Amino acid sequence: MANFDHLAAELEQLKADGRYRPLTVWDSGSDIWMELNGRKVLQLSSNNYLGLTNHPDLKQAAIEAIETYGVGSGSVRTITGTLRIHDELERELAEFKGTEATLVFQSGFTTNQGILGTILGPEDVVISDELNHASIIDGIRLTKGNRKIYAHKDLDQLEQRLKENGSFRSRVVVTDGVFSMDGDIAPLPQIVELAENYDAIVYVDDAHASGVLGRNGKGSTDHFNLHGRVHIQVGTLSKAIGAVGGYMAGSQVLKDALIHKARSFLFSTSQPPAVAATCLAAIRVLKNSPELTERLWSNTNYFRDKLHKLGFDTGSSETPIIPIIVGTPARTMQFSDKLLEEDIFAQGIVYPTVAMDKGRVRLIVTANHSQDDLDFALDRLERVGRHFALI
Ligand SMILES: Cc1ncc(COP(=O)(O)O)c(C=O)c1O
Structure with a gap:
């Protein structure tokens, strides 16, 4: 061997x-x-949807951030790895997404891992579309939560799962906003309605919807005008945004809990400052273009x-x-x-x-x-x- x-x-x-x-x-x-x-x-075959990897504003922002902060952040976010540029990015991103708060991770993959591990315990159940991304599947596997799958976009089955699992502390319905292999869009309005009927949390992973769906690429929640009704939005900074990273957009309570509990956040060094600056410049480009x-x-x-x-x-x-x-x-x-x-x-x-x-x-x-x-x-x-x- x-x-x-x-x-x-x-x-x-x-x-x-x-x-x-x-x-x-x-x-x-x-x-x-x-x-x-x-x-x-x-x-x-590239995820560089808006061509931002070569945008002059993003390149300039990266160069200036290197001059100001150097090339690395030196630590995880909870020690010395939260620089002013990380905080600025999270504030502007929250404003862009129209949520109370955002928290940036090193990738979309680790964002899902961190959130799922934080919100799911043995008292909770997650109900997941069968075609969700590998980072959701693996993220769920790493938790002690109960896992139920529903057939792709099958709302009847989703309702059945919600009905059958009413006794758990919380029910979390998780779906990709845009499915990465087929390019179809999740029926988010119907998912939200079902979730509201059964008192469930809605979690949408907008990796392929960030910069693509919604006004100025604000994502699927904006596309369907569901502001305030989707509890957890995940976005990636690695595709249309042109750099690398991921984020949670949602409540301040969730952000605070993630800072204390999300293992992929706590135990891995934060984005290099040039990357955070690049992402911030990209959000500004999206707003203005x-x-x-x-x-x-x-x-x-x-x-x-x-x-x-x-x-x-x-x-x-x-x-x-x-x-x-x-x-x-x-x-x-x-x-x-x-x-x-x-x-x-x-x-x-x-x-x-x-x-x-x-x-x-x-x-x-x-x-x-x-x-x-x-x-x-x-x-x-x-x-x-x-x-x-x-x-
Ligand atoms: C739905 C979904 N979530 C998460 C990810 C991972 O994002 P990242 O490349 O930023 O780790 C992807 C990437 O393919 C994705 O399609």
Whole structure:
């Protein structure tokens, strides 16, 4: 076992199934066209929804923060790792989200871990959509709370679970705001209504809705005008916001409890100041640039409409996440590889992340794709799609 023989055997099996993926090493930063081994490749798989990774205001903010604070925070938040820039970010973020408070973590993943571990004990029950993100699934596993699953967006089943679990101290309904593999939107108004009927807490993870849904990208609660009725909003600073990090937006009581109890907050060093400054600059850009989200949506609608006209199956996508369903893992990866030969990067997503026969390339449209970029992609997708008899 010292040679990790069992892991080597698993890797061989992945190769046999067509699911083995070495890391792709890019020679340029996150952008629309990226350099790969001396070639320019059109990027259709990045979460950089608004193109903020290269925004001049964000770069400037990072540089200035390094000059002011240095490169690291030196500690966890509860010791010397809360610098003025972290506090400013949380205040402006709360104002942006319209909540009493926010608390920033190092990533969206650790935000879910920290919150779930804080709010769920053996007296509580969490009721979770079956397609929720891995960070929610793992976050729940780390708690002593009781776990119930409901079929994807199945409101009848959700109601059943709420009915069956009335005796717990608290019921927490948790859902992704935008589902990361299919790009569909959670039925939040109906979830909120059910939760209100059964006295449950509503927890929405807006990783793929932050910067995407709602006015100026304020998220799904704003999109559905549910202010004050969603108790816990999670956002990520790693996707549309262009840097890295995650946050809870909600009540001051919850924030205080997290500061005292959330293990991923307590036992891991805080964001470097340049990252916090970058996120703050990004929130300011979002506030002042509604045209970014408008462009994201007009590109999304254009692209998805054209894919449908070509005959592609894009599943239940309603957002800039647009999967093209291909089939088995091996075929999906061959499709992705063929697209790369045609200068398109479209990441294949296969079992166990999605069902065995639902392998897909997950396309993500961004605000910065030009019409020419999208038409180029459509032309190549059509050619490769015909080759694979997908259309
Ligand atoms: C729904 C959801 N939650 C959380 C995360 C994790 O966010 P981060 O990349 O900031 O850790 C993701 C990322 O894919 C996500 O899709």
